[in-house]
Structure formats: C-alpha cells, structure tokens
Amino acid sequence: MGSLSASQKRGINPEDIDALRSLLSTTGGTLLTPHDEAYPASIKRWSRAAEKPAGAVLTPSTAEQVCIALKYASEQNIDVAVKGGGHSTAGVSSTNGGLLIDLNAKMRGVEVDTSSKILRVQGGCTWGDVDQEANKHGLATVGGTVADTGVGGLLLGGGYGWLSGQHGLSIDCLVEATVALATGGIVKASAQENPDLLWALQGAGQNFGVVTEFVLKAFDQADAFAGLLIFPPTPDLIDKVVTATNDLYTADREGKTKVAGRGAGGIAIARPPPAGGQVMLLVSIIYFGSEHEAKQIFKPLYDLGPVLDTTAVVPYPAVNTILAPPIGLRASMKGAAFTVPVRPQFVSDVLAEYVKFTDGNDDTSNSVILFEMYDPAQVVARETGSFANRGWHLNGLVLPMWTKQENDKSCRQWARDVNEMFKKELESHGKATGKGVDGGVGVRGDKGAVLLYGNYDQYDERSRDIFGQNYSRLQSLKSKYDPTSVFDKLFAIAPQA
Numbered sequence: 001m002g003s004l005s006a007s008q009k010r011g012i013n014p015e016d017i018d019a020l021r022s023l024l025s026t027t028g029g030t031l032l033t034p035h036d037e038a039y040p041a042s043i044k045r046w047s048r049a050a051e052k053p054a055g056a057v058l059t060p061s062t063a064e065q066v067c068i069a070l071k072y073a074s075e076q077n078i079d080v081a082v083k084g085g086g087h088s089t090a091g092v093s094s095t096n097g098g099l100l101i102d103l104n105a106k107m108r109g110v111e112v113d114t115s116s117k118i119l120r121v122q123g124g125c126t127w128g129d130v131d132q133e134a135n136k137h138g139l140a141t142v143g144g145t146v147a148d149t150g151v152g153g154l155l156l157g158g159g160y161g162w163l164s165g166q167h168g169l170s171i172d173c174l175v176e177a178t179v180a181l182a183t184g185g186i187v188k189a190s191a192q193e194n195p196d197l198l199w200a201l202q203g204a205g206q207n208f209g210v211v212t213e214f215v216l217k218a219f220d221q222a223d224a225f226a227g228l229l230i231f232p233p234t235p236d237l238i239d240k241v242v243t244a245t246n247d248l249y250t251a252d253r254e255g256k257t258k259v260a261g262r263g264a265g266g267i268a269i270a271r272p273p274p275a276g277g278q279v280m281l282l283v284s285i286i287y288f289g290s291e292h293e294a295k296q297i298f299k300p301l302y303d304l305g306p307v308l309d310t311t312a313v314v315p316y317p318a319v320n321t322i323l324a325p326p327i328g329l330r331a332s333m334k335g336a337a338f339t340v341p342v343r344p345q346f347v348s349d350v351l352a353e354y355v356k357f358t359d360g361n362d363d364t365s366n367s368v369i370l371f372e373m374y375d376p377a378q379v380v381a382r383e384t385g386s387f388a389n390r391g392w393h394l395n396g397l398v399l400p401m402w403t404k405q406e407n408d409k410s411c412r413q414w415a416r417d418v419n420e421m422f423k424k425e426l427e428s429h430g431k432a433t434g435k436g437v438d439g440g441v442g443v444r445g446d447k448g449a450v451l452l453y454g455n456y457d458q459y460d461e462r463s464r465d466i467f468g469q470n471y472s473r474l475q476s477l478k479s480k481y482d483p484t485s486v487f488d489k490l491f492a493i494a495p496q497a
C-alpha cells in the first residue's frame with residue numbers, strides 16, 4: 001500500500017472499535033470512547049486551542065498494544081495521533097475523529113540504573129517524572145525547562161534545557177529507543193541496532209514510530225542556584241540588563257569565567273503576577289554551582305537592583321518550575337532565532353510591540369517573549385542525529401497566550417509579526433558580521449543551522465526547511481520505517497518515490 005495524504009485518511013467508526021477491542025483483548029489494552037470517564041483527560045492539551053475530539057483513545061501500557069493499534073490503523077487508513085506530554089501548541093498530538101494513542105495516561109515509569117548512570121523512561125513521561133526520579137539518586141539528564149512538558153515530543157525534536165550548556169541537547173543523551181512501528185514490529189534503535197533509525201529519531205523523531213521507551217544518559221547533579229531577577233523595563237535598565245547579560249554570556253562562551261556552561265539564563269518580557277500585571281523584564285539565573293560563586297558571577301545583574309529576587313539554592317527538579325506558564329489557556333509558539341550581542345534597542349522595540357499587543361487586548365496579558373541564553377553548540381561539537389539547527393544563533397520564543405477562541409487568529413498573527421522583527425534583526429546582524437551569509441530563515445548559518453527550531457515553529461514552516469540538508473536521507477528512512485505515512489502530523493516527510 002502506498003502512502004496516504006492526511007486528507008485521504010478517515011476517522012474511526014464503531015466497527016473499527018469492536019475490531020480493535022477484539023485484537024487487544026488478550027493484551028489488557030484499553031480503548032476509550034467519548035462516553036468513558038477517562039476520555040476527557042486524554043483529549044486535554046497544554047493549549048486548549050490544540051484540543052480535538054478523537055474518535056477513540058488507546059491508553060496503552062505496553063509496546064505490543066501500541067503495535068497492534070498502529071498496524072490496524074495503517075491497514076484501515078485511520079488517522080492516528082500520538083500524545084506524549086500534550087504540549088505541542090499546533091494540534092499535532094490530536095486527531096479529529098481518528099485514533100489517539102495516549103502514552104501519557106499509563107506509560108510514565110522511570111527506572112534509574114545508578115551503576116551505569118542510565119535512565120529508562122517510558123514514552124508518556126513528563127520531564128518532571130524524570131527529574132523527580134533521577135534526583136532521588138543525585139542524577140539528572142538534559143530535559144525541558146518546564147517540568148510538565150513531555151519527554152516524547154521535546155526530545156524527538158531536539159530538546160534544549162538548562163543543562164544544555166554542559167551536556168548538549170536531549171537527543172545527545174539518547175542512547176537507545178524502543179519503537180513500535182506501523183508496519184507491526186517493535187524494534188530497538190541504538191548504535192548497535194538500527195543506527196539509521198536512531199539518527200532519524202534524533203531530531204525528526206515524530207515521523208517514524210511510537211517510542212515506548214527512551215534510554216538516556218544521566219549525569220551527577222547537585223542542588224542548583226536558581227530563580228528570577230525582575231526589573232521594570234525603563235530604557236536605562238533595559239540597556240544595562242541586556243548589556244550585562246550579553247557580557248556574562250560572551251565571557252562564558254570565550255572561556256573567561258569559571259562557569260563553563262554551568263550558568264544559563266535568559267531574558268523574558270512578561271507581565272508576572274507578583275508585579276501586579278505590570279510589564280517587566282525577567283532575568284533567569286540558573287547556576288550549577290554554589291550560591292557564593294553565583295553571587296560573584298552574576299554580580300553585575302544583582303547590582304542593578306532588581307525589584308524582585310527569587311534566587312535561592314533549590315533541588316534540581318525545582319529549577320524546571322521557575323518559568324512555568326499556566327496550563328490550559330489557548331497558546332501558540334513561534335520560534336525566533338537571535339544572536340549575541342543582543343542590541344538593547346532591539347529589546348526595547350520588541351518590548352514596545354509586546355506592550356502595544358497586550359494593552360490592546362486584556363485577554364492576552366499572559367503572553368511572553370523569551371530570549372534564551374544557553375547554548376549547546378559550544379559543548380557538543382559533533383553533529384548528532386538528523387537535527388539540523390545547531391549553530392551560532394540562540395533560540396527566542398514568541399508565546400501569545402489567551403482564552404477566547406475569537407482571538408486565535410490575531411494572536412497567531414502577532415506571533416508571526418514579532419517573528420518578522422527577529423528575522424530582520426538577524427539579517428542585519430548577518431550583513432554586519434558576515435555570519436549567517438544572507439542571514440534569515442532557510443539560509444544556513446555557519447554550522448549548517450537552518451535557523452528554525454521545529455519544536456517551537458510547528459506551524460507555517462516546511463519540513464524541508466526544518467530538516468535542511470538531512471531531508472533526503474530522512475525520506476529514504478521514511479520509506480523503510482513508515483512507508484504508509486501513518487506519522488504525518490508534524491513536519492511530515494514524504495517517503496522516497
């Protein structure tokens with residue numbers, strides 16, 4: 001059977017549900033329909049705007065159950081969606097009337113092997129599940145900066161986190177995956193077994209199968225010094241905060257401090273609740289070392305007199321809760337590549353745009369714009385996997401958040417507009433420095449980066465631009481592992497003709 005486009009797939013009907021229940025009967029697999037009490041929890045997404053009513057939901061507890069459902073859906077042309085942590089804002093883990101495989105319901109186990117420093121993580125875990133379990137043994141791995149995010153989607157698309165400065169991306173920590181394929185098999189992907197599949201999973205991983213278990217490298221991890229310094233955005237403070245952050249980042253990158261990737265941070269523009277909804281600059285201080293060292297290193301920022309300082313020594317899992325946006329609003333993510341030094345005037349311009357947008361509509365006051373100042377490129381020189389976005393640039397994020405469906409269109413458009421500001425800034429930086437050649441999206445940076453982060457840029461962008469020069473190899477692997485294109489929701493790869 002050839003591959004089907006999304007529009008040729010169909011929903012699941014009562015006969016399919018009976019047939020699937022019978023196929024699953026000896027395995028203990030549970031299939032939910034909209035009348036079941038547990039169904040609404042499976043449909044929930046981090047962003048309300050990403051929710052769709054599945055025709056039926058499998059809440060598997062084994063890879064075998066996943067495999068049975070996938071094979072049936074593939075043979076019957078039924079639309080399939082897979083939910084890890086449910087944090088994609090583009091609706092790619094949801095299906096309108098098709099079969100949803102909700103890994104998050106029952107597959108959240110984490111096993112820690114302390115002697116080999118390896119974590120065995122089930123496919124539906126959140127990073128909070130991993131942080132908590134690993135921390136009991138003084139370990140951690142590179143996960144997301146917000147604990148409620150799913151391991152599945154975040155890792156398979158690359159994965160940045162506060163530990164990236166020391167250990168690279170989440171995909172750099174992946175040593176093995178167990179994958180349920182739509183062709184009906186369960187395979188391992190590792191350096192020894194199906195290394196081509198491991199390569200594909202490390203960046204383009206939502207395209208090949210359902211990962212029911214991730215095996216991840218872990219590292220010794222002590223308590224950290226972390227929190228926020230909050231500043232009112234006066235022109236003088238914007239200038240000083242941005243300059244101090246640039247200097248700290250550059251000194252670290254050039255090896256002039258003892259931080260060596262152990263300090264990470266960023267600048268957010270938001271209206272945080274402790275500031276009574278006023279627009280503020282939030283500087284995150286994350287330091288993997290002592291409080292004494294942190295206070296010395298980040299002195300230039302402390303000296304600017306933040307109006308609020310939440311920094312403290314915290315256990316590692318708490319580091320991934322300091323910047324957690326509310327769950328269950330409507331939201332949309334748009335990536336925005338930038339580079340250092342960040343121009344203070346650019347931050348002022350972006351802030352003015354933020355104020356205009358949020359002042360103009362009360363429903364948007366939870367929105368955030370983020371300049372993430374941590375960089376895995378400096379510690380991991382190798383080009384692991386199919387991820388095509390390592391380079392000299394850093395990630396920015398435009399995150400409109402709202403509640404009313406009538407605002408969907410204007411909020412998404414605002415994210416595009418702010419993204420355009422970042423693109424122009426990067427282009428003029430490229431012209432001025434010769435970095436990034438012509439600059440701009442789709443043009444590769446000096447380490448071959450596509451300047452798009454697929455986990456943030458889940459709408460508007462094209463698969464070829466996300467995977468760059470890796471696209472054609474991914475096409476041949478698509479033909480091998482998912483020839484009928486069951487997994488086609490996020491940056492679908494066309495099987496090789």
Ligand SMILES: Cc1cc2nc3c(=O)[nH]c(=O)nc-3n(C[C@H](O)[C@H](O)[C@H](O)COP(=O)(O)OP(=O)(O)OC[C@H]3O[C@@H](n4cnc5c(N)ncnc54)[C@H](O)[C@@H]3O)c2cc1C
Nearest residue numbers: 082084085086087088093123145150152153154160211455
């Ligand atoms: C609050 C918040 C914080 C974030 N922070 C970060 C961050 O610090 N670093 C970062 O890099 N990104 C971050 N992101 C972006 C994040 O990487 C993406 O939203 C990602 O898609 C979330 O994965 P998920 O499993 O929760 O999502 P889901 O919506 O469940 O899934 C997203 C995609 O992955 C697929 N998928 C999920 N699990 C599996 C699996 N086990 N096997 C096969 N396919 C699977 C789904 O089918 C879907 O296509 C953040 C997002 C949010 C909303």
